[in-house]
Amino acid sequence: MRRGLRIARVLLSTQYALMLEYRAEIALWSLSGVVPLLMLGLWSQSEAGQALGLGATGLSRYFLAAFVVRQFTVVWVIHAFEEDALQGRLSPLLLQPLQPLWRYVAAHLAEQLTRLPFLAAIVAVVMLVHPQAAWWPSPRALLLTALFTWLGFAVNFLLQTSITMLCFWSERASALDRLLFFPYLALSGLLAPLEAFPPGVRSLALATPFAYQVAIPARLLAGEPVAIGPALAVLGAWLALLLPLCLILWRAGVRRYGAMGA
């Protein structure tokens, strides 16, 4: 237990130092997340947006919350891992007495930490432009948002890692990442609030991991009603499915891995 804590602390602090080196890059990443704010412009202007019954404040809060939440559920493990596997950098990591995937988890968490100041700056700008959208979520909402954002990140990480494991079999597995991206765009709630979906699509979205990346935590943060029990059940089911799948693929993949040039 103590050893685990020490490893976690060292991994996180080294990865944080590494990410700070790339802060300009991470600022750009935060900027590339502004899509929900563009969509807020569209929805607040459109006839369809007014027909949703959320009101101007409701829409602003939802999309601002979606922008914030999304910064903490983004996963890019496939690109980092593909490069490491192709260039043979994975080999020394395999020799260490630590499951190498933890290193990527730590990198993601450290990167989220680095994003915080940029995130705060963008939110502050939006608040200045749209003062009527400002709100302070209740402690309960904040706690639930944190819990669901973290669970959403965990499911997304496992989903992406399962696909990442295909790097052991194909040299261009990152192309597969795009196949996950399109259903994510359509169903996550990043581009449209769940209220806008036809009922059938809404239930489909709630059964996939995608709605839990953006829509559900954003609703919690914006103070909209969420059915907590069913949401936890779906997330639990995905975790129970993806965690073993990930580990099985990892074992099979490592057995196949011959390092580069072998």
Added chain:
Amino acid sequence: MGRYFRTLRRFWGMALASEVEYRFNLLIELVAVVANLASSLFVLSLFFGDGHRLGGWSWPAALVVLGVHQLLDGLTITLLQPNLTRIVSHVQEGTLDFVLLKPIDSQFWLSCRTISPWGLPPMLAGLAVIGWAAQRAGAPADPTTLVIAGLMLLCSAVILYSLWFLIAASSIWFVKIWNATEVLRTLLTAGRYPISAYPPGLRLLLTVVLPIAFLTSVPAEAILGRATASWLVASGALALMCLLISRWFWRFALRSYTSASS
């Protein structure tokens, strides 16, 4: 001039031959095109329930905008992304020296060195959407409209190229620029929707600062046969200006290029 065409044929023949090696990718790319189109059609359709309109555009007219966006996306995958993202590694590894020494224009070499066939499916999908939607929207199919529409599409392609090139060329100073092109791609998704659908402030930003209006909305208007002369002239002038700026910027950037080890 003939020399440039001969070189281009050699470059692209070689690039295609090496890409065909990855046949598994063909399948992925085809699925990706269908998924991409389906998800953007779905999100766009959410704005048009119950006979709603978006920024004064009908459903088929807005589909033309989406089709133009698809077409430009295909162009990005075919030509811009594979070539311009490589400038960074030329700068990092010092191989830009070899490019500059070649008896051929360096901007031409860097912009046209290779080609990726994976942009063709999105381009064809874009053309199909444009054709179908333009017919549904009752666009005139006379030669004048077609010629003007073609010219406007050419202008938007030139503007898009110049934006990409400007960002890619700035890697001479900021060695890591890969993310900036990613930010550009994200911001360009704003072009999936007609410019008049955005609130006034954002509309101004997307016309003057980042000319997304000229990328998709203006060509779409031309295809629908409702372009006004002033927009056509503005679009042509902007395209010419962007191209000249990219030319000038490259020369300016080269002046501060000091090779990798010096």
